[in-house]
Amino acid sequence: MDDLRELYQEVILDHGKHPRNFRTPDDATAEAHGNNPLCGDQLTVYIKTGADGLVEDVAFIGRGCAISVASASMMTELVKGKTEAEARAIFETFHGMCTGEGDEGDVGEDLDKLKVLSGVRDFPTRVKCATLPWHTLVAALAGDSEVTTE
Numbered sequence: 001m002d003d004l005r006e007l008y009q010e011v012i013l014d015h016g017k018h019p020r021n022f023r024t025p026d027d028a029t030a031e032a033h034g035n036n037p038l039c040g041d042q043l044t045v046y047i048k049t050g051a052d053g054l055v056e057d058v059a060f061i062g063r064g065c066a067i068s069v070a071s072a073s074m075m076t077e078l079v080k081g082k083t084e085a086e087a088r089a090i091f092e093t094f095h096g097m098c099t100g101e102g103d104e105g106d107v108g109e110d111l112d113k114l115k116v117l118s119g120v121r122d123f124p125t126r127v128k129c130a131t132l133p134w135h136t137l138v139a140a141l142a143g144d145s146e147v148t149t150e
Ligand code: FES
Pocket: 036, 039, 040, 041, 064, 065, 066, 067, 068, 128, 129, 132
């Protein structure tokens, strides 16, 4: 278990230090601004949805802890190429994993990658760190421009 923890730690640190898709795209079709009032961290998520309903691009900018930045980074990689409904479904399952309310069993390959973040379930305030980017993504998909983790 210690090896696994170490691996999880490494993945989070890597995404936290070298976030993927950390940029402001100039062709986004929607964006939302997310705020965690507990710590003041904030980020903006940009999405570009194609005519076929697929999420063609996801990017983000902002300031956050290693967990929130790693979660945002992994989110952008996972959601690209999915339908909006699939993106929402991933969020729902991931949220369950983080709060301990979901089933962590066979969650599929995509969600498997997010398991590294599910350790936050033991630290309630960290759940908001891991889910901040996802709440922001879902807000952007819904056409809302602002969201908080409260
Ligand atoms: Fe602010 Fe994690 S401490 S989002």
